[in-house]
Amino acid sequence: MNEVISQLITLQKIDLQLDTIDNEIKQKQDALDKLAALLVQREADIAQLNEQISALEQERRILDLELSEELAHVKSRQSKMMQVQTGREQTAILKEIEDGKQGIKEKEEKIVLIMEEVESLTAQIARQKELVQEEGKNLTAETGSTKETIEAIIKNKEGQDQNRQQHASQVEAKLLSKYNVLRERRNGLAVANVLAGVCQGCFMSIPPQQYNILLRGDRHLECPVCQRIIYHLPPDDQE
Numbered sequence: 001m002n003e004v005i006s007q008l009i010t011l012q013k014i015d016l017q018l019d020t021i022d023n024e025i026k027q028k029q030d031a032l033d034k035l036a037a038l039l040v041q042r043e044a045d046i047a048q049l050n051e052q053i054s055a056l057e058q059e060r061r062i063l064d065l066e067l068s069e070e071l072a073h074v075k076s077r078q079s080k081m082m083q084v085q086t087g088r089e090q091t092a093i094l095k096e097i098e099d100g101k102q103g104i105k106e107k108e109e110k111i112v113l114i115m116e117e118v119e120s121l122t123a124q125i126a127r128q129k130e131l132v133q134e135e136g137k138n139l140t141a142e143t144g145s146t147k148e149t150i151e152a153i154i155k156n157k158e159g160q161d162q163n164r165q166q167h168a169s170q171v172e173a174k175l176l177s178k179y180n181v182l183r184e185r186r187n188g189l190a191v192a193n194v195l196a197g198v199c200q201g202c203f204m205s206i207p208p209q210q211y212n213i214l215l216r217g218d219r220h221l222e223c224p225v226c227q228r229i230i231y232h233l234p235p236d237d238q239e
């Protein structure tokens with residue numbers, strides 16, 4: 001096989017391994033970020049529940065005030081009842097007292113509903129706080145272990161980085177720069193085999209004339225569709 005092709009194939013193999021390692025690091029970091037985001041969301045939920053409680057308590061204070069005014073009013077109407085003489089006056093005051101009592105009943109019912117809701121929200125907050133504590137501990141532990149894992153991966157990677165540099169230095173500068181650009185633009189795959197006339201990078205057919213050149217095995221070309229560096233290596237010869 002052509003030496004240049006062999007160098008490129010080896011380099012790409014190393015680079016793909018390095019990509020896998022980088023992906024592994026990214027996945028671990030992402031998992032950690034997700035845990036942290038969950039915790040932030042939970043804190044925000046707690047703050048929102050607390051706001052709901054504050055609003056309900058405000059409503060309750062107003063109702064308490066209205067209730068005591070209504071009670072005072074009913075009481076004063078009841079005293080007034082003792083002093084009135086005519087039946088018509090009595091009927092009017094009785095109506096006022098009945099209305100007052102109805103208002104008191106409605107307000108008391110509203111207050112009970114508010115108290116129940118505050119109780120339920122308080123229980124939700126307690127549960128969320130428990131979860132925050134659990135997840136906070138979990139995050140701390142995960143942060144520590146992820147950091148260790150990533151450090152170990154990076155340390156292992158150093159040897160492979162050196163290996164990569166060594167192989168890259170063997171490739172002619174212009175070709176290497178083309179290879180690097182292609183890797184960036186073509187999702188990590190700069191070099192592709194052509195099998196049965198089909199580029200294994202983009203899976204498009206290449207012109208028969210170019211395929212015939214590749215079949216000789218001593219040259220590499222550029223895929224007319226994806227611009228990858230293409231070569232031909234029979235499936236059996238591939239490692």
Ligand SMILES: [Zn+2]
Nearest residue numbers: 199202223226
């Ligand atoms: Zn192609």
